[in-house]
Amino acid sequence: MLELRNLRKSYGSNQVLNDISLDIQDCEIVSVLGPSGCGKTTLLNVILGITDITDGQIIFNGEDISEKPMEQRGFNIVFQDYALFPNLNAYKNITYGLKNNPNISTQEEVEGLINLLNLNEHLDKSINQLSGGQKQRVALARTLVMKPKLLLLDEPLSALDGVIKESIKERIKTIASEYKLTTIIVTHDPEEALTISDKVLILNKGEISQYGTPEEIINAPKNDFVKEFILKQLTIKKNNIFSLFGGNNE
Amino acid sequence: MNKKNFEIKTIFVFVTVLFTLFLIVPMCFVLIKSVMADSGGLGFEHYIDVFTSKGFLQAVGRSFLVSSVSAVITVVLAFIIAYAVNNTNLPNPLKKIISITTVFPMLLPTITYGFAIIYSLGKKGLITEFLGLNVEIYGFRGLVLGYVIYTLPIAFMLINNTFKYIDKKFIIVSRVMGDSPLQTFFITCIRPIIGTLGAAFVQSFFLSFTDFGIPAAIGGEYTVVASTLYNEMLGSAPNFGNGAVVALVMLIPSILSIILLNRLEKYNFRYNTSSNIGIEKNKVRDFIVGILSVVILICVLSVFVVIFIIPFVESWPYKKIFSIEHIIEFFKDTSLFKIYLNSLLVSLLTALCGTLIAYGAALVTSRSTLSRKSKQVVESIALIINTIPGMVLGIAFMLVFSGTSLRNTFFLIVVCNIVHFFSTPYLMMKNSLSKMCASWETTAMLMGDNWFKTIVRVVTPNAKFTIMEVFSYYFINAMVTISAVIFIVGARTMVITTKIKELQHYAKFDDIFTLSLLILATNLIVKGIFAFISKSQEKRKEKR
DSSP states (O other): OEEEEEEEEEETTEEEEEEEEEEEOTTOEEEEEOOTTSSHHHHHHHHHTSSOOSEEEEEETTEEOTTSOHHHHOEEEEOTTTTOOTTSBHHHHHTGGGGTOTTSSOHHHHHHHHHHTTOGGGTTSBGGGSOHHHHHHHHHHHHHHTOOSEEEEESTTTTSOHHHHHHHHHHHHHHHHHTTOEEEEEESOHHHHHHHOSEEEEEETTEEEEEEOHHHHHHSOOSHHIIIIIIHHHHHHHHHHHHHTTOOOO | OOSTTHHHHHHHHHHHHHHIIIIIHHHHHHHHHHTBOTTSSBOOHHHHHHHHSHHHHHHHHHHHHHHHHHHHHHHHHHHHHHHHHHSSOOOHHHHHHHHHHHHGGGGSOHHHHHHHHHHHHSTTOHHHHHHTOOOOOTTHHHHHHHHHHHHHHHHHHHHHHHHHTSOTHHHHHHHHTTOOHHHHHIIIIIHHHHHHHHHHHHHHHHHHHHOOHHHHHHOTTOOOHHHHHHHHHHSSSOOHHHHHHHHHHHHHHHHHHHHHHHHHGGGOOOOSOOOOOOOOOOHHHHHHHHHHHHHHHHHHHHHHHHHHHGGGEEETTTEEEEOOHHHHHHHHOHHHHHHHHHHHHHHHHHHHHHHHHHHHHHHHHHSOOOOHHHHHHHHHHHHHHHHSOHHHHHHHHHHHHTTSTTTTOHHHHHHHHHHHTOHHHHHHHHHHHHTSOTTHHHHHHHTTOOHHHHIIIIIHHHTHHHHHHHHHHHHHHHHHOOTTGGGTOOSTTOOHHHHHHHHHHTTOHHHHHHHHHHHHHHHHHHHHHHHHHHHHHHHHHHHO
16 A cells, blocks of 8 residues: 655745645556646656655555655656667567566566567567557556556556557556556546546645545536536537537436 | 765766866966966066067967958858758769768868968969969968868858758748749848858857967968967977967957857757758759859869879979889888877777767766756866867966876877867767657666666667767867877877978978878778768668
8 A cells, every 4th residue: 555644845945745645555546637737747756756755754565665765666657758768679678677687577477468468569679660559568568577566657648649548548457457556647638537547636736636536526526626627628528529429418 | 975876976076077187277277377477476477578579469460360261261162062962952972972072171180281282282282283373372371271171161060050950841931922032042041040150150260260280381471379379389489478378368269259159049040840842943053053062172172182192202393203112111110100009099099088078978967867056067168168279278288287297198198189179079979868768767777777787778879879979079080180289299199290290390291191191091991980880780770
């Protein structure tokens, strides 16, 4: 279980995260949702360990890891731009971590991941030859080889279009349940957040606006921000799609 | 020291200490020397001495005049060539040949240009006799010609680079909006590069003003600032105090140039896209610009023909018969060949260590989380070096290190070269590193890499091409430079360019041109090796 206790982060007088407290249960998928500048990327960096916190505690499975350096926390991330190494082909990217830690995943486990992510025919390709969706899957595989205790995904779908978006979404869900992974996803898209996760954390101006299941957010929005910025968008989308299919939107 | 970022902090400290010891301290020495009276104590007697001597102000005036004239000519010629390469439908192979020949003189030292001009255009010169000319080339004319040949490659590279990024679509837009051809030319061609034309002028002026090799060879009685400086330091009656004053005077236009260059930045256009839409058909334009470019390049190259002829002629200009005697004698003379080995050693060490230092410094500014202040320190070092002419740096080294055990050592020559040429390699490295994905280090660290492993496994392989470019930049410049090293070489550590200066006294031009050919051949080989490596790498990539 990951517990955040009264987390604060400020740069000078600029308060980026203010009094964030919440629990994330094992094997849960949690989306962090909010407009740009709300602090969601900072929260991600703080949990990962790139950024130090100003105040508060991060507790993972009962241990206070607030001061622990990033590489000792055992968490891992897939960045928005994937950060694949262009000097290595897809397979070498996937197995990058094995050079440092040969026993972290067995050959069978690596092959299992490659199969699950449907990457078999792309292993010899250089990074520049891969499509956006393929890059995303390679980056996911590379991270999963490291068997992270917590998986962080930064805007994993924003660079992908239509159909691929939906298929990657499904894959993320499959991986989370298959590997029993606690997953935190940062996104600015309400539809994405509410359809992929067990719980959604809505941030506004560095504070928690609402933290709950998708149903709770739809049926019991806690404040005007959630209503105005999250629900309104979804309603417009819903109406558009209904009118497109000529159906009744009630 | 905090354990976090330990490696990058070590690099930062090393770079800072290096440039403090071998740039800041020596430059302060020049300043101190200039205000030290001969009797000891402070005094401005050197300033009074230098500024009241009639010759000095005349030399300054001449330097300004000859450098401005050359810079104007250079910019016009460079523009024509760049226009031919970028804005015409000339066949691609021809464009490629034009680009390559234009930068060819960079592979030779400037002092060779001077002697090549003498042997081509002087009395009994190759071109003089061939065309039946009779022009006085010692002094103003020779200097202008030499400076133009010297600065044309640099001006061309600057203008060419800007031309490449002009969005050609605007030519079409201008035409369909009803502009006249002349208006179109000014709006879509001149206006976008006006800043670069200015920069090319300033750069050419600065290079001519501070060059030592050309006036050393062909200046004659026409004394410019560079020759005055040399005479004050290494002439028959040296006066280091006066030399320090002259060095500081030379620094003024250099600093002004850098300020001007930064100002001119603002005139540069930023195109969002660079669509290559094809260039309007215009055979007359292509023909005129094409012919002009070819003529310019033939003129430049014809000056260098003598280098390939003189060493193979029995006795120029009296006995014009083919003979390889000079060459045989040259290689028999082990002392001359040893000087070539010295040059090779210095250039290799400069390229190797220089590349490492530029790489390290660029890592500090573009791929570390060090404070902004630390990064500004590195940036300032690069900026300061840009303003310091080689001659001034050489004199500074001479003043600081004479009397120490470092005097005349290879170590000092290599360090001097590394400092002297640091700016460009650093900017090349920084540019390349800052374009790389920002999350690589974090990702690699999460995969179990330490900092050093990340650099070896990820950053370096992806910076490979820039590293090779930087290496060859350092190598070639170390091979052709004379301005700084002339003041710090010793008898045992002589390099080719300084030996050429010495051979001038004995009028041994066969040896001068043979040594020049060796420099040229070596530089061509180095260029060739790197071109081969990058070509085969690209092919391998394509295959994959």
